[in-house]
Structures are given as C-alpha cells and as structure tokens.
Amino acid sequence: MKKTAIIFSYNDGDLVLSPLHSVLNSDVDQVFLLYGGESISQEIAKIEDTRLIKVLERERKGKVRALNSIVANIGGDLVFLISGDVSFDPSLVKRCENSFTGTTGAVTVRVTPSNSDTLTERIGSLMWEMHDVQLDYLSKMSSNVHAGEFICVRKELLRNVPEVINEDAFLCLRAAHNGLSVNYLKDGEVQNIVPSNPFDLFQQRRRVNFGHIEISKMGLDPRIMDTLVFRETSLFLDVFVTFLKEKKWNPFVLFGAISIEILGILSARMDYLFGKDHRKWAMVKRRNHPADLSGR
Numbered sequence: 196m197k198k199t200a201i202i203f204s205y206n207d208g209d210l211v212l213s214p215l216h217s218v219l220n221s222d223v224d225q226v227f228l229l230y231g232g233e234s235i236s237q238e239i240a241k242i243e244d245t246r247l248i249k250v251l252e253r254e255r256k257g258k259v260r261a262l263n264s265i266v267a268n269i270g271g272d273l274v275f276l277i278s279g280d281v282s283f284d285p286s287l288v289k290r291c292e293n294s295f296t297g298t299t300g301a302v303t304v305r306v307t308p309s310n311s312d313t314l315t316e317r318i319g320s321l322m323w324e325m326h327d328v329q330l331d332y333l334s335k336m337s338s339n340v341h342a343g344e345f346i347c348v349r350k351e352l353l354r355n356v357p358e359v360i361n362e363d364a365f366l367c368l369r370a371a372h373n374g375l376s377v378n379y380l381k382d383g384e385v386q387n388i389v390p391s392n393p394f395d396l397f398q399q400r401r402r403v404n405f406g407h408i409e410i411s412k413m414g415l416d417p418r419i420m421d422t423l424v425f426r427e428t429s430l431f432l433d434v435f436v437t438f439l440k441e442k443k444w445n446p447f448v449l450f451g452a453i454s455i456e457i458l459g460i461l462s463a464r465m466d467y468l469f470g471k472d473h474r475k476w477a478m479v480k481r482r483n484h485p486a487d488l489s490g491r
Contacts, residue, residue, distance in 0.1 A: 199271030204279025206232030300370025319389030334379035341367035360406030400459030
C-alpha cells in the first residue's frame with residue numbers, strides 16, 4: 196500500500212525536524228508538511244526531497260481545516276497524521292503498516308512524554324500513563340480506542356471530516372462506526388512534550404475534554420475515563436486498579452492529576468454550554484529537552 200505522512204506544525208521551531216526526518220527516513224511515498232507561525236525552523240527550506248510537499252500556512256486555520264485543504268492531493272492508501280513536536284523511530288511507519296489487515300481502519304500508538312522534571316511534567320506524564328493503561332485494556336476487549344500525536348488511518352476515513360477539536364478521536368471512532376477495527380500498538384512508541392506549568396496543562400486538558408464533549412454530542416462514544424466512571428463504573432474501576440498495579444505512581448502526583456482533570460472537565464462543560472470556540476488553541480510554552488530532537 197502507498198503511504199502518505201502529514202505533519203502538523205505551528206510555532207514548533209526546530210522541534211518539527213525530528214518527526215520530519217523520521218518520516219523522510221522511512222519508506223513513505225509522500226509527505227505533507229503543514230506549517231506556519233512566528234517560530235519556523237530555517238532548516239526546512241534546506242530539505243530537498245521529491246516526496247516532501249511544504250504547505251506554509253500564512254494564517255492559522257486550525258488543524259482540520261488545514262487537513263481538509265490537502266485531502267484531494269493525498270496519494271497514499273494509508274495516511275499518517277503526526278504532531279509536529281513528537282519524536283519516533285522511522286521503523287514505526289512500517290510497524291503500523293504491518294499491523295493493518297483487511298478489516299483495520301486505524302492504528303494508534305503509545306505516547307510517552309520526554310520531559311518529567313517538574314511536578315507539572317510528572318503530572319502530565321502520569322496522565323499519559325493512565326491513558327496507555329486505558330487504551331491497552333480497551334484494546335484487549337476489542338473496544339473502541341483512540342489516541343493522538345501519531346495515528347495511521349485509511350484514506351477513505353478522511354473524507355468530509357467536520358471541524359472537531361479531537362480529530363484523532365473522531366477518525367478512530369468513525370472507523371469503528373464503519374465496522375473497522377482500531378489497533379493499539381502498545382510497543383509502538385512516540386515521545387511528546389507535556390506542559391511545564393499547571394495552567395498550561397489545565398488549558399490543554401480543558402480543550403481535550405471539550406473535544407470529547409463535542410464528539411459525544413455527535414452520537415459517538417469516546418469511552419474516556421470521566422464518562423466511564425458514570426456509565427460503566429465497574430470498567431472504570433478495573434482500568435484504574437490496573438493502572439495502580441502496573442505503574443509507579445506518587446500519591447501527590449496522582450492527586451494533582453485528578454484535580455487538574457476534574458477542573459478541565461468542569462471548565463470544558465461550561466465552555467460548551469456558553470459556545471466557546473477551541474478550534475484555535477492557545478499555544479503552550481515548552482522547555483527544550485535533549486530528547487525533543489532525537490532522531491534528527
């Protein structure tokens with residue numbers, strides 16, 4: 196199958212070079228780099244590869260509008276949607292492709308933060324660890340799973356994607372709704388960067404939870420932890436107990452994660468009630484870490 200990679204980057208600076216080099220070092224057939232903002236790496240202009248199509252965004256559109264603007268030009272049967280601030284081994288592309296069968300609609304991978312120095316970073320890392328346990332648990336049940344940062348989907352799922360916040364979750368749920376399976380590669384990993392201060396982490400969780408509410412109002416069930424606790428309490432407890440058994444956790448960090456998540460959920464519900472627009476999210480300030488540019 197032919198493969199297309201799409202990297203979404205806005206104000207990522209040199210961080211985008213890591214995922215860009217990784218896909219160019221893989222066997223993808225086509226690469227779109229959708230980028231813009233005030234912080235643009237000067238190295239992008241120096242990269243010459245016939246597979247690479249650079250799309251400079253003069254005005255910030257939002258992720259889905261940027262995606263929809265190039266869908267007609269996608270040549271791959273499989274499409275990788277990749278955040279511009281992650282890092283991963285080029286072999287991950289082939290591993291995702293190999294996990295596809297005739298009934299597979301999408302593949303998601305494990306996300307591991309590369310920074311965990313500050314208390315807020317440890318809280319953000321714990322949230323991703325909880326997410327990993329949840330996806331692994333639901334995947335073993337052949338239930339709908341979804342994750343962001345790096346997903347691979349069939350091209351046909353990209354037709355007429357509505358302007359939702361969590362387009363990654365929407366695409367995975369669309370695949371499941373169409374009778375296709377969504378695979379979770381627990382041993383396939385990408386590294387991302389979590390916010391370094393509590394307000395930025397809160398804003399991030401607020402926006403993600405807003406996106407989940409948005410999707411649920413469309414009749415799709417994201418099966419996230421805050422809905423499981425009320426609708427499927429026994430499943431919620433199974434996942435939470437599994438997390439406590441499998442992962443190393445600190446009570447203070449766990450309390451911080453639960454507190455920020457609750458505030459994020461409540462704020463998201465208020466935002467939805469009053470019609471707040473989260474499509475153009477506030478940019479999160481990030482501290483650079485050596486791991487941020489691994490794979491360059």
